[in-house]
Amino acid sequence: MKISKQYKVREMAGEHIIVMPGRYGADMTRVIALNATSLYLWEELAEREFTLEEVAALLTKRYDVDAETALRDAEKWVGQLKDCGILV
16 A cells, blocks of 8 residues: 555644645645654555555654554554545
8 A cells, every 4th residue: 555645634723634625725724743753654655555554663763652552543544544545
């Protein structure tokens, strides 16, 4: 899977967000806020193909979590991006 190139992270008012593309440009009614962990994963994975296991490995590398918890969190993160149509 891969993050679609049409989505970019922007910083607005101190928050990191993804603005969903609209029919005539950015759709400011559809914004996704990223917490620090989501931003870290996005920055690490934005330009390449990746697997759930790679997402989990990034989480265990940076945070004090076991492999099982990291995989569950990776599944949730990927699931949310899929639900929003961000992954290709």
